[in-house]
Amino acid sequence: MLDLSYLKGDKLEKLKVSLKNRGYGLELIEKVLELDNKRKEYIKKVDELRAKKNEVSKKISQLKVKNEDVSNLIEEAKQIDNELQLLEDERKIIENEFYYYWSLIPNIPHESVPVGKDSSENKIIRSWGDIPKFDFEPKPHWEIAEKLNIIDFQKGGEIAGSRFVVYKGLGAELEWALINYFREFAKKRGYAEIIPPFLVNERTMFNSGQLPKFKDEMYYIEKDNLYLVPTAEVPLTSLFVDRVLEESELPVYYFAYTPCFRREAGAYGKDVRGIKRMHQFNKVELYKFTLPENSYIEHEKMVEDVEELLKSLNIPYRVVLLCTGDMGFASAKTYDIEVYCVGQKEYLEASSISNVENFQSRRANIKVRRKNGKKEFVHTLNGSGLATPRVLISIIENNQTKEGYIVVPEPLRKYLGLDIIK
C-alpha cells in the first residue's frame, strides 16, 4: 500500500505515470480520487460537529462541578448527537470504500525499471552457463520422470486433481535433496531458518499484498477463515507485524521452506504437461527486512545469492529485469532468474526476487526507530531461493542420458547416496 501523500501534487502525477506504465487504465485512479474528495468532505463535516459536541460536553462538566443546572445543555448535546450519528455512518461507508480501492493500487516502480508493456520488453541483464548439447534428441522431463517411475502424474490427478503430482521413491528423495540443499545454502549465506504456519489469516494475506486483489488465486478454508500460503513470503512478511524495530536489529535475513498452494485461476490449458505449473509445489524463500537506504544493495546481494546457488548446481540461467508492465503488484523492482531446460528448449522462471520497498511494511505496520527518534517503515525484500519444480525440470532435462537416466548434480549426491538415477 502506498502513502496517501500520493494523492496530492507532484506525487499524484508520479502515481498516474506508474499506473500507466503498469498497463492500468484511468478508471481506478479516477474512482480513488472521487472517493478521496468525498471522504475529505465527510471528515470535515464530522470533525466540526464533533468539536461542537465536545465543547458542550466540557461545559456540562464544568457547570456540574458548581452544581448548576445543565439540562438545556444536555438537550443540545443530544440533538448534535443525532445529527452526528447519521454523518458518521455515511462517512464510514465512504472511508471503507476508499481504502478498498486504495489497496488495489500497485507499488510505484523504481526509476531503474524499464518501461514496457509485457514480458517481451523485459531486459536480459546477464546469462551464465553453457547450454548442454546432446548427440540425441533430448526428451521432456515428464517422459523421463514417468519412465523412471519417480513422478506419478496419473496418481496426482486421481488423488487431488490436475496439476497435482506424486513424487515417488527417488523422485521424492531428489525433491528433498533439493529442498535440503537450498536450506543449507541459505543458512550459509546468513539467513536464519523459519518454519511458519502454512495456513494464515486474512490480515496476514493483506499485509503481503495478496488480499484483496488476488483472492481468487488462493485456497481458502471457509470454516476457519484461513488461507493456504501461496508462498512463504506471506507469513514471513508478518513476522514483525505491528512492531517497531531498533536500527541495530536490521538487516534481518530469514529463509523458510514451505509448500506453496496456488489455484492458478485463469491458467487453464496453459503448461498442462509436466510439473511446470502446479497447484502445490515446494519452495525455499529468502526474505530480508532492511533500512530503506540499503534495500537496493540488499536486493542485488539477494540476486547474487540465488545465482551462486544455481552455479553450484551447474544450471545455465539468465537474470532478467522485469519491465513495468510485467512486474508484480507489490514490487518496486523485480529480477527473475530463469533456468534453461533443454527438453522445453526454453528458459523457465525459477526465481523472482523483488524489492517491495515499504509497500508491505506499511500494510503490516513494521517500522524502524531511527537514531533521531523518528519512526520509519522498513523495506522488505523477497526472493525464491529456490522453487523446486523448475529447477527439477532443468536438472532432469539437462542431465539426461541417452538411456533415459538422470545424472545427479554433484552437490545433491550426498543426500541421495548415488550419482545416477536409473
Added chain:
RNA sequence: GGAGAGGUGGCCGAGCGGUCGAAGGCGGGGGCUUGCUAAGCCUUUUCUCAGGUUAAAAGCCUGAGACGAGGGUUCAAAUCCCUCCCUCUCCGCCA
C-alpha cells in the same frame, strides 16, 4: 471444547465515568555537571487523519480520532455492558 486471569504509549506498569493522550519507571533524544568510579542532575520523547500557514517539504497552529477489534449505554468511556480475537493458568481431547 470447559473454567478462570488478562490485553494501556518502544518496553514495564498505574488509572476503573468528566479536569486522561493517559502517573511513575525503563529505554531513546537534547543539555548541564564531572571527585563520590560506563555515575549524577535538568529537560524532552506516541501515532493517524483533516484544515491553516508554505512555492513545496519540514516545522508550527487549529480541530478530530486512536488505551486488542467491533458494537452498545451516557451529554461524557481506557474506565460500565455485549460480541469477537489474542495471550496466560487449570481441566478435557489429541499427533
